[in-house]
Amino acid sequence: MKFEMVCNNCGSIHSDESGLYQCPFCKGAMTIRYMENGLARKEGDRTQRWRGMWMYKESLPIVSDHPVTLGEGATPLVFLENWSGLATNVYAKTETTNPTGTYKDRPASVSVSRAKELGARGVTVASDGNAAPAVAAFAARAGLPCVVFMPRETPKERCIQTAAFGALILLLEGNINDCLDQAAKAAKAFNLHNCSTTQGENPYQVEGDKTIAFEIVDQLGFCPDWVAVPIGGGSLLTGVVKGMAELREAGRIKSMPRILAVQAEACAPFVRAFQKGEPVRREEHPRPTLALTIAVPYPPDNVQAMKALKSVNGDAVAVSEDDLSKTVLDLSTRYGVLAEPSGAASLAGVSRRGREGFFSEGETVVSVITGTGLKSLGIFAGELQEKGWEMPTLPNDERTVHAYLKTML
Numbered sequence: 322m323k324f325e326m327v328c329n330n331c332g333s334i335h336s337d338e339s340g341l342y343q344c345p346f347c348k349g350a351m352t353i354r355y356m357e358n359g360l361a362r363k364e365g366d367r368t369q370r371w372r373g374m375w376m377y378k379e380s381l382p383i384v385s386d387h388p389v390t391l392g393e394g395a396t397p398l399v400f401l402e403n404w405s406g407l408a409t410n411v412y413a414k415t416e417t418t419n420p421t422g423t424y425k426d427r428p429a430s431v432s433v434s435r436a437k438e439l440g441a442r443g444v445t446v447a448s449d450g451n452a453a454p455a456v457a458a459f460a461a462r463a464g465l466p467c468v469v470f471m472p473r474e475t476p477k478e479r480c481i482q483t484a485a486f487g488a489l490i491l492l493l494e495g496n497i498n499d500c501l502d503q504a505a506k507a508a509k510a511f512n513l514h515n516c517s518t519t520q521g522e523n524p525y526q527v528e529g530d531k532t533i534a535f536e537i538v539d540q541l542g543f544c545p546d547w548v549a550v551p552i553g554g555g556s557l558l559t560g561v562v563k564g565m566a567e568l569r570e571a572g573r574i575k576s577m578p579r580i581l582a583v584q585a586e587a588c589a590p591f592v593r594a595f596q597k598g599e600p601v602r603r604e605e606h607p608r609p610t611l612a613l614t615i616a617v618p619y620p621p622d623n624v625q626a627m628k629a630l631k632s633v634n635g636d637a638v639a640v641s642e643d644d645l646s647k648t649v650l651d652l653s654t655r656y657g658v659l660a661e662p663s664g665a666a667s668l669a670g671v672s673r674r675g676r677e678g679f680f681s682e683g684e685t686v687v688s689v690i691t692g693t694g695l696k697s698l699g700i701f702a703g704e705l706q707e708k709g710w711e712m713p714t715l716p717n718d719e720r721t722v723h724a725y726l727k728t729m730l
């Protein structure tokens with residue numbers, strides 16, 4: 322047996338052969354526990370066959386030798402010199418370079434690999450724009466049909482990207498929480514494997530998220546003081562903390578980094594609950610936000626995420642729409658990294674806390690940039706136009722071209 326599955330609620334334990342998605346006794350969310358820490362092995366013992374995220378195959382919940390992979394993981398760690406004028410060393414873990422443009426390729430690769438080895442006839446996923454294209458891509462690679470539930474307002478580019486991988490898309494008159502409910506019901510009714518990124522419906526996906534922590538420590542060569550992550554449903558945060566805990570257990574780091582969880586003020590049920598020390602309550606009146614893909618009115622994994630955040634003495638902060646737009650533009654114009662606002666929310670949170678004097682000089686902060694700006698070019702167009710961006714059309718004539726350049730350079 323490679324791993325066992327422990328119910329977070331009733332504590333019952335199940336073997337990896339059970340192929341479960343939820344506790345059979347109480348329907349609780351389950352956590353994967355490995356019989357042997359895959360990181361504790363000597364480097365030489367690790368198989369050299371795998372690239373990217375699957376270098377950590379010993380620590381992932383797949384028993385077969387055939388993961389479904391498209392080159393996810395092994396994303397760059399970019400040093401952001403003088404970010405926000407802080408005396409802190411700020412790095413960006415740019416998940417934007419994954420196959421479909423977001424870190425969701427990691428959980429999707431694990432989930433579809435697991436579904437395939439369990440003999441799934443098809444997969445389903447609920448998504449507001451990033452999990453859907455990711456799962457659809459890996460399902461296509463695995464030759465499995467994929468049924469997607471998305472809120473009706475999901476930007477068209479994200480639907481088209483998903484459809485391009487051959488998925489069947491259902492747009493719901495509802496929000497992401499409603500989509501998660503329908504995907505769970507459809508999974509049961511049609512015997513589909515649920516690849517949504519919530520631990521309560523899919524315990525495998527969070528294991529993909531934890532490889533971000535493995536890579537950060539491998540790339541830095543030490544454990545950062547802080548890791549900042551955007552938070553929507555809560556799975557990513559839970560996964561990063563689990564990864565750090567496995568690194569510590571294997572003796573690769575001495576103590577855990579602290580985590581900074583970041584949401585947009587427009588929809589910040591998790592941050593508010595953390596700051597008040599109360600349980601997370603549904604955001605009844607979310608406002609529109611640039612950070613579409615983390616605007617989850619009720620974060621389904623909030624209990625696990627809150628526990629994880631408190632276990633590392635973490636912090637949570639909400640950022641404004643101005644913070645978000647300024648951060649994406651600074652990141653693209655000054656550092657060459659194109660992020661969607663949700664993806665750069667973590668960094669906006671670092672700037673905000675940095676301005677408040679929260680970090681010490683010489684501390685190292687890694688901000689996980691979770692998604693590409695390529696799916697949000699409309700937002701960039703809007704922000705640039707507000708700053709007076711113009712693109713002149715000139716006659717095909719050297720003198721006119723040079724005369725224009727003279728006024729600009």
Ligand SMILES: *Cc1c(COP(=O)(O)O)cnc(C)c1O
Pocket residue numbers: 423425451452518551552553554555556557558614615661663664691692
């Ligand atoms: C899904 C997503 C998140 C948040 O992940 P959760 O696990 O839902 O908290 C953050 N950023 C981007 C770009 C995402 O797509």
